[in-house]
Amino acid sequence: MNNSTSPDNSGGSDGGGGSSDALNWVALVVSLVALVGTLAQVLQQYIASAAGYSNCGESVMGKWHESKKRIFRPTELRFEVQFETPVIFVCPATNKNGPVRNQPIHFIDGTSESLRKTRALLPKEEEAQRQTLQEGRVHTADNERASWVTLLSQLQSMEKESQEWQQQHYKNNPPQPFPPADFRSHTLAVALQAKKRSWDTMPADVRKPYATTTICHLLEIAAMMGIYWKEFDRSGDRYRAEGNGYMLTGTNVPELGLLFSFQICGKSKFRENRVIPVDEVKELCCGFVSTLFQDDSRDRRRIEFPNEDPKDLSFLQLGSLREIAETMVLIECNTDTANYFRSDDTKHGHLFPVPFELLGMLGKTLHIRNSAFRMLPNPTPYHWDKNFFNLRRLVKEYWKKIHDSEADLPPTDQVLQLENDAKDLLAALDADKRSKTPGNSLPLLNKLHDILDGCDAFLKAADRDLVRMVVREHFQEVLKLINDKSGPGVDADSRSTQSGGYQQRRAEHFDELTAASPEERQEAFMDLYFFKVLRKVRERAVMSYRRRQTTRYAPSVRSRAVSVDSVREATDETMSTPASATPSRPISPGPSPTYLGTQDGAQSTVPLLHVQPPDRATQPLAGMDRTVSLESQASAIWCTLVLRMLCWLLLHDFNKKDVQIPKSELLGSRQPVYIA
Template identity: 75%
Template sequence: MGNNTSSEGGGNDESLVNWVALVVSLVALLGTVAQVLQQYIASAAGYSNCGQRVMGNWHKSKKRKFRATELRFEVQFETPVFFVCPATNTKGPIPEAPIHFVNGRQQSLEQTRALLPKEEEAQRQSLQVHTADNERASWVMLLSQLQSMEKESQEWQQHHYNMGPPQNLPLVDFESHTLAVAVQAKKRSWDTMPAGVKKPYATTAMCHLIEIAAMMGIYWKEFDRSRDRYRAEGNGYILVGSNVPDLGVMFTLQICGKSRFQENRVIPVDEVKELCCGMVSTLFQENKDRRRIEFPNEDPKDLSFLQLGSMDEIAETMVLIECNTDTANYFRSDDTKHGHLFPVPFELLGMLGKTLHIRNSAFRMLPNPTPYHWDKNFFNLRRLVREYWKKVSDSDADLPQIAQIQQLIEDADIVLRTLDVDRKSKTPGYSMPLLNTLHDVLDRCDMFLRQSDRDLVRMVVREHFQEVLKLINDRSGVDGEADGKSTHTHTNDKQTAEHFDELTAASPELRQEAFMELYFFIVLRQVRERAVTSYERRRTTQYAPSVHSREPSIDSIPEAKALSPSPTPPAAPSRPISPGLPPPLLKTRGRSQSVPVLHIQAPGHGPQQYLGMDITTSLESEASAIWCTLVLRMLCWLLLHDFNKKDVQIAKSELLGSRLPVYVA
């Protein structure tokens, strides 16, 4: 019996050992399996870098995909592609991918997987991500701030115009914007991430990034492409860019203060893209279907576009409008002046720039296309309009009594009365009646200038800036005597400024008056005489007619038709017609002939001295009307549009329409 007991005890021990061995084996097996699974799971590199702390709501797009041929997992996720386009656009950089516009509405927030800044901050706090932490991808914040820009600006406009514009017209909605930020989702793999990049990045193009920065009120401080150093600041943001090996230029957005999108919101129009790169569409632009991407490789050949992004580009623009070499060289020299009450390029911008304000909209801000600061502390545009009205109505200004001058007097009076009403409104400078009135005046000025002879308009503009820049830089350029009378006096023996330097010594109350007196009693006289003389010289010689003129040269008109007087004078038009054909003699207020009379003689006819005098006099009247129209247009354009004082252009015109890929960290 004892042996049996011993045998049973040995069996139990052996069974226990077997069970222990089995358990150990199972543990080892499970450990091995776990280790193998961990190795497979660990092959999904980057999965932890695509979490909610980094990507916000975009983290829901991350997933692991097993690659059987490679015995590993691949991490896939989606990030946004930003681009700027009209709100009606249906094509994006990713074919057949849905396009979601950033408009601040709830549907847009859901489609773009974005949160408004307050909600974004609440989510960050719930994830224990604080201001000092940098886990969040900056493109998540960019998307949130863009949504806030649209929402806040639309609410501000509705708040101030909750009763609607005059005549109960509706306020412009988002769908009418020709400048909007759109987003498409792009699938990416962590396998393609550069070694130095630890977070998913968003994609855009260089031109779109520049445009988005302008829309957000961020102004470039450094834009060095040779060293890939970029820095922009403004409206509570800092945007920094640098080169990332094996990828390209990557930008990072940082929030350093409180942003605001109210009256400082940039006008959402397509032409803002050009202004961002120092180019300006003018009122003479006709070809709207031309691809903007072609512009950087072409020099402007007509007055459809102006380049104002740098001193050299402004000098080239002066050559474009056929100014002399001295005028162009003023902008290439460091020892010359380029401003009076404000820099001269803003005057050119106001005279010829396209009206960009949107009717029934309250936004006025634009990116500054010039390298000069726009500082309104040294002048008052409202007083300049008042002084303009006084001078254009003054009999001593020696202006012809024609329909266009009378229209300008009426328009200036309307603007003045609207400005007085605007001053008492809840939103001075932004009241809807004022903005629409200025827009109406600009439309009437544009209509007259487009109907005028393009060559004569160009010569008036050319002579104007030649004279203004000469007076700014050369005191000897002021004629001391003209027709036996001093240029700085008029019939009332009232002293006027002889030079723009005298404006700096004038008190703020008198500065605008002195400026307009100088313009009307010195600049206008010189511009009118020289523009008409140059125009008639070009017209009566074998000089090839300009391809930019909308009217035929007189040389192309049959001689009999051009020289034979009309038996019955036609009825006076409501607006002066183009002087390409001699209009009827327009009476002036006893003004002496200021240029030599052209004697045109037809074969078989006697001297046509009176006909020549009629042509010259009508051209002088037309040139005076063009000049006065340009000056009023400049004042109204600068009243209707605005620039940030800290915003200046850094030369980058060749990046207009650039599709160079850049990335947002």
């Protein structure tokens, strides 16, 4: 029986073993599936630790997404996301130093090489890529792209379009002796450097990689693109600028700082409206103006200490009414003239605001030769509206007045040169009308540049004190006449009736400019300047200059006697002028006494302090000849300043919508700001 049952037991044993093996295999498979799932879950957790990787995609960063990568941190058992974003700054096209060490500088110049190095696309290519990545969705609903990627694209378009326009403009003009200005001649260019960043350092409220710049460079880039500030509230952190189809808004982001967003809201154009690419634009953006008296021998790219008040005529501050008042004090105007800009009840303009006249008389020539770009940021708080006057007609009236014998101008070499320059300029203006590029022809622009260079050479060679006196007296007289509330008066109306009309008499008051027709307005303006302003300026400037240069002695601080100058001038005028005559010019003082005389004829016992400079102690005064020479110089300086003002305003231009919002303290500021 045992032998008969053995096979059954053996068979049972074999059947149970097969079932167990099947169960083992099933358990193994289930375990492997669970292991794979666990490994996948662990791997997914590690990969998910690379926070921000999906935020650095091509739809967000464009070609800059190629720089993103995951770096495993063994000590932390996680992945870190690293990527590159640009550090944008403004510098000359020849600059070799950047804010990021050991990184190459890539300039934005619109070329294919620049597009490759800056990883940017032109606007059409950028739009095509956006539609491809976003499956043709509506553009206005697309907000995935970082705004700095769009900014780089528009900057490349600015350079490419403006240079193509200038090349075409150059071909439409007569052949020039020199080729057109190229990108290497620009002292104001946008550049960038790549900087590695980690998503670990991104603030919680920022979901896209940002570009970095500084507040001063952002102001300069906005000006270059034709974007004008509408709101600049630093205390409330509200910033908004618009213009040329763009919008720039900014606000403060916790844990980061000022974050700006760049948006396209219309069509843009970079042709004749392109800002002149010169370094001085940085100063104009903050209300500073470099003058013709600036020392160019040293490497000066900006004011070293913008918070300090200017000490000379190298710079002017025109960014606000308060700063304009301080500038009037800088050129030694009296308190009444400065107070005109501190009061809300006074006028500051005739045909155009007076600060533009100061800008034209003393501002540095910023136009680049053989370049057709004329636009500049407006450094003043006033609108530049050319609808109310005509600069070309003003040049014509200037030539008529300086050619008029009744203007009582001395026939000096400089006056004759100015007359010839005005005549040549009128011929250039007439030829400009018949050119293929009216209003912007290269012969006209170069002619204006030549005249400005000649005026600058004369003013720099002239006595700086006398130039300052003429400038001071000019603006004192002009602002006084503008705010004179007496009006033209009855005599002016009677002269108009007796002479048979407005054109037969000379204007006597600035109020007449508003009532004059557009054809007569420019003539009335130059009448006032040559037959009223010039005579007052010449007389007072010479008198002030003589008093400053010929004062030999000063009374003691404890003496209440009148000064030597007043006593001597009164004595000389009494002895040399009849009682019924009024002296037309001041008389040079004679030798000064050692002691002052008192009113009762007794000799004062208070000695006078000798303050004459040593180099003038041995130079005798030239008497009447010296006075005539000073009057001739003052007349020539005034005429030079007026012609320079007209030429400067013809050569440069401002957008009518652009006005300066006070921000002078931001000139050269390296406060970091970010572009979303």
